[in-house]
Amino acid sequence: MNLRRYTLYHNAKRCIGCHACEIHCKVNKSLPVGPILCEISCQPLKRVKNIPKTEFLFRSCYHCDDPLCVAACPTGAMKKREDGIVFVDETRCVGCMLCAGACPWHIPQYNPATGKAIKCDLCKDRIDRGLKPACVSKCTTKALELVELRPWGEPPG
Amino acid sequence: MCTVRCPIRVEVEDNEVKWIEGNPYLLGGSLCARGGAGVALLNDCERPQTPMIRSGPRGSGKWEQVSWEKAIQYVAEKLEKIIARYGARSVVVSTRGGPWQDLFKAFTFALGSPNYTNHDSACGRNVHHASLSVYGLGRKGFDLDIRNTEHLVLFGRNILSSLGVAEVNQVMDMLDRGGRLTYVDVRQTLTGIKAHRFWLVRPGTDYALLLGIINEVLRQGAYDKEFVDRYTEGFEELAAFVEPYTAEWAARECGIRAGEIKKFVEEIATQRPRVIFHRGWMLARYRDSFYASRAIHILNVLMGNIEIPGGQIIAKGAADCGVQPPRSFTSRVKKPEEKRADGVGWKYRHFDPGVGLFHLFYEAMLTEDPYPIKALICYRHDPLTCFPDPEAQKEALERCELLVAIDTHYSEFAWWSDVILPESTYLERETPVALKRGAKPYLFLRQRAVEPRFNTRANWEIVSMLAERLGLTDFFPFRRIEEIWEWQLEPTGYRPEDFQEKGFIPLTDHPILYPRDQLEGKFKTPSGKIEFVSRKLESLDIPSFKAYQSPARPPKGRYRLVFGRAPVHTHGHTINNPLLNELMPENTLWINQREAQKLGIEEGDLVDVIAETVKFTVKAHVTEFIHPEAVYTVHGFGREVPYQSRSYKVGLSDQKLMEGLLQHMDPVGGGLCLCEKFVTIRRSPQNPKRRVEL
Numbered sequence: 148m149n150l151r152r153y154t155l156y157h158n159a160k161r162c163i164g165c166h167a168c169e170i171h172c173k174v175n176k177s178l179p180v181g182p183i184l185c186e187i188s189c190q191p192l193k194r195v196k197n198i199p200k201t202e203f204l205f206r207s208c209y210h211c212d213d214p215l216c217v218a219a220c221p222t223g224a225m226k227k228r229e230d231g232i233v234f235v236d237e238t239r240c241v242g243c244m245l246c247a248g249a250c251p252w253h254i255p256q257y258n259p260a261t262g263k264a265i266k267c268d269l270c271k272d273r274i275d276r277g278l279k280p281a282c283v284s285k286c287t288t289k290a291l292e293l294v295e296l297r298p299w300g301e302p303p304g
Numbered sequence: 305m306c307t308v309r310c311p312i313r314v315e316v317e318d319n320e321v322k323w324i325e326g327n328p329y330l331l332g333g334s335l336c337a338r339g340g341a342g343v344a345l346l347n348d349c350e351r352p353q354t355p356m357i358r359s360g361p362r363g364s365g366k367w368e369q370v371s372w373e374k375a376i377q378y379v380a381e382k383l384e385k386i387i388a389r390y391g392a393r394s395v396v397v398s399t400r401g402g403p404w405q406d407l408f409k410a411f412t413f414a415l416g417s418p419n420y421t422n423h424d425s426a427c428g429r430n431v432h433h434a435s436l437s438v439y440g441l442g443r444k445g446f447d448l449d450i451r452n453t454e455h456l457v458l459f460g461r462n463i464l465s466s467l468g469v470a471e472v473n474q475v476m477d478m479l480d481r482g483g484r485l486t487y488v489d490v491r492q493t494l495t496g497i498k499a500h501r502f503w504l505v506r507p508g509t510d511y512a513l514l515l516g517i518i519n520e521v522l523r524q525g526a527y528d529k530e531f532v533d534r535y536t537e538g539f540e541e542l543a544a545f546v547e548p549y550t551a552e553w554a555a556r557e558c559g560i561r562a563g564e565i566k567k568f569v570e571e572i573a574t575q576r577p578r579v580i581f582h583r584g585w586m587l588a589r590y591r592d593s594f595y596a597s598r599a600i601h602i603l604n605v606l607m608g609n610i611e612i613p614g615g616q617i618i619a620k621g622a623a624d625c626g627v628q629p630p631r632s633f634t635s636r637v638k639k640p641e642e643k644r645a646d647g648v649g650w651k652y653r654h655f656d657p658g659v660g661l662f663h664l665f666y667e668a669m670l671t672e673d674p675y676p677i678k679a680l681i682c683y684r685h686d687p688l689t690c691f692p693d694p695e696a697q698k699e700a701l702e703r704c705e706l707l708v709a710i711d712t713h714y715s716e717f718a719w720w721s722d723v724i725l726p727e728s729t730y731l732e733r734e735t736p737v738a739l740k741r742g743a744k745p746y747l748f749l750r751q752r753a754v755e756p757r758f759n760t761r762a763n764w765e766i767v768s769m770l771a772e773r774l775g776l777t778d779f780f781p782f783r784r785i786e787e788i789w790e791w792q793l794e795p796t797g798y799r800p801e802d803f804q805e806k807g808f809i810p811l812t813d814h815p816i817l818y819p820r821d822q823l824e825g826k827f828k829t830p831s832g833k834i835e836f837v838s839r840k841l842e843s844l845d846i847p848s849f850k851a852y853q854s855p856a857r858p859p860k861g862r863y864r865l866v867f868g869r870a871p872v873h874t875h876g877h878t879i880n881n882p883l884l885n886e887l888m889p890e891n892t893l894w895i896n897q898r899e900a901q902k903l904g905i906e907e908g909d910l911v912d913v914i915a916e917t918v919k920f921t922v923k924a925h926v927t928e929f930i931h932p933e934a935v936y937t938v939h940g941f942g943r944e945v946p947y948q949s950r951s952y953k954v955g956l957s958d959q960k961l962m963e964g965l966l967q968h969m970d971p972v973g974g975g976l977c978l979c980e981k982f983v984t985i986r987r988s989p990q991n992p993k994r995r996v997e998l
């Protein structure tokens with residue numbers, strides 16, 4: 148089992164709910180209308196010390212340590228990398244969407260432009276080039292960060 | 305993408321845009337959704353692709369697609385005819401405003417008309433005129449150093465949704481640093497949820513609250529006496545004027561507790577001078593918005609926040625950096641002597657004659673007083689979306705023999721006009737050089753990232769073609785953008801290549817602040833001081849302070865229509881963008897929970913929103929966090945351009961409901977009163993109660 152090495156940290160205090168991350172992700176992956184790979188949402192306003200408040204949540208794929216989507220994929224298109232990134236190998240994907248049914252949060256989505264599944268792959272092509280994911284690079288307020296996880300005591304790198 | 309015009313960096317491969325990000329030096333890569341969705345605009349076929357000349361009645365949607373030669377020829381011939389018959393003054397040119405309006409202003413003057421204008425009377429004119437009356441400096445005369453302030457106070461300024469990336473980051477940094485935020489509005493917003501203090505006020509009572517705060521500031525002595533003594537004029541008069549307007553009085557008027565107002569003043573007393581009352585942007589709202597805006601400016605002065613970090617910093621220009629400013633196109637032409645048809649400068653001497661007031665040209669069109677107006681050219685300005693009551697506007701436009709729209713998208717005005725000259729999007733065009741004034745001035749321009757997808761042209765190319773055909777080459781001899789850049793930059797000592805490194809040319813590496821004890825002469829008022837009592841207004845028999853008048857309460861069953869912004873759209877021009885439309889395809893009507901209950905309206909129900917003759921049906925958003933007198937919607941929807949399939953007749957248009965408001969202007973500020981419309985709300989009969997089909 149490949150433990151995940153990266154995660155996206157979302158600082159809800161800084162997030163203003165502008166939905167730019169969703170757009171930056173879509174544009175980077177040239178997605179048509181339909182699939183949105185990361186999602187900003189919030190609970191209805193509630194009074195806290197007399198001020199109507201809410202906070203934004205950011206959700207994309209969790210890159211599970213033991214991903215059900217990978218197990219469910221009949222063609223081996225849903226894969227997990229060394230560094231724990233779970234991604235769709237488009238050459239193998241047949242668009243059956245069993246992965247979406249298996250994922251507890253229905254994260255994988257159908258891309259009508261390709262007829263295949265698509266999901267957040269942490270912009271692995273950018274990470275591999277030493278760059279940050281699209282949503283992180285361009286978040287309006289720098290509320291998103293790519294965090295590298297490592298076992299306790301292990302030095303970075 | 306929007307008119308904040310955040311500086312961007314674009315990566316291109318094979319004439320395809322691969323990556324758009326905020327300028328790394330100025331924005332650290334950050335960009336909002338509208339900026340990011342530029343690629344979708346670029347590739348969208350539902351924008352004008354080639355020049356078009358109307359072949360049926362106005363608005364019929366019958367167009368002939370023509371070449372640029374033919375379109376320019378058509379416009380030029382019409383203009384020549386109109387000028388021969390009615391004089392050059394009968395031509396009005398309007399733009400959205402902003403850094404490149406100089407080009408079109410110069411074009412107007414070169415034609416021989418004094419009638420250059422922009423959209424600002426539906427936007428920031430009240431703030432601008434109020435700022436001039438207090439400081440002698442206009443709306444953009446200051447940079448707000450929000451990042452370093454202790455306390456930011458926002459009156460209906462939904463700063464995080466109106467969204468300029470740099471400004472938003474200033475606010476978030478300020479909050480991270482532990483700065484305080486007070487937010488005042490008639491509803492809760494994306495900005496208000498970040499606030500430490502939120503005041504839900506009765507619509508139209510901002511002025512009362514401001515007067516109450518000034519009164520309390522003076523009562524507590526919570527102002528900068530030294531600064532006020534040294535740099536201002538009219539303090540005694542101010543004190544006498546606000547005397548009756550106590551916190552208790554204001555509390556009754558706006559529905560905030562007096563104790564809260566006092567506590568607020570106690571707090572800012574400890575934080576000043578690093579307290580900013582945001583100057584506001586769009587304050588074309590109520591009939592006293594000009595005086596409310598003056599009160600905001602006055603509070604800033606009382607805080608003593610001028611020319612300090614964390615305060616209002618006087619915007620600096622090239623000269624402050626020891627550099628000659630770039631050349632402007634207006635320097636090539638003489639401003640015609642003729643008086644303006646909107647009356648600004650002679651009939652209305654208290655208004656800034658630089659751009660005048662757009663809506664007053666409609667009056668001139670209808671009355672032919674002071675003279676007939678026969679042609680209107682709008683560059684990136686959509687009066688039918690931005691001004692109230694499009695039907696009333698169309699009646700006036702009927703008197704024009706030529707309507708030309710220059711735009712990147714189908715504005716409602718373009719659809720109604722005679723000729724559409726399609727402009728290239730910001731990714732496909734260059735622009736002339738402009739100077740960004742501020743604490744750290746810089747020079748900037750746009751470069752062409754990709755070649756135009758369609759048969760569109762850059763703004764300067766369109767002006768160049770018109771100038772050539774009209775024989776105005778003295779004014780505009782340029783054929784290539786490089787010629788323009790070189791000519792503009794020559795006095796600055798910089799070269800066009802100097803933009804390569806950062807995308808802009810910084811004129812200083814640190815913010816420039818004048819020494820605070822040498823501000824004499826920096827305020828361009830008649831007295832050279834900050835004027836609580838405006839000499840200019842008084843000389844025209846206009847009072848510097850206006851007695852407060854309580855706003856009308858809506859009659860039973862009716863509500864005050866207020867409007868605002870969502871972070872994913874810019875007014876009307878992004879609604880049809882495929883990606884932004886996916887995020888927010890329609891607007892809703894916000895209504896207070898108790899009122900909704902009375903009307904039998906539940907969340908998500910369809911409601912009818914009715915003015916005199918106009919009716920829209922949209923979904924209701926029921927919330928306790930809007931004042932019971934108000935209903936709210938996002939501006940820009942309810943579009944009626946059939947070529948825009950995604951946005952055609954979706955949602956409601958606030959300006960179409962504002963019947964009768966076209967000439968409803970704040971007489972002293974010149975801004976329109978866009979929040980002075982009462983509409984009827986009812987649950988729509990379209991809510992299905994039964995099911996007929998299987």
Ligand code: SF4
Pocket residue numbers: 157161162163164165166167168169187203205285286287288289290291
């Ligand atoms: S871009 Fe950043 S600030 Fe905007 S919604 Fe996404 S995470 Fe929040």
Ligand code: SF4
Pocket residue numbers: 208209210211214215216217233249250251252253254255266
């Ligand atoms: S798609 Fe679902 S199951 Fe698969 S890794 Fe992501 S969150 Fe886990």
Ligand code: SF4
Pocket residue numbers: 171172173175184185207266267268269270280281282283
């Ligand atoms: S990491 Fe990349 S793919 Fe994942 S949500 Fe962010 S932009 Fe989209």
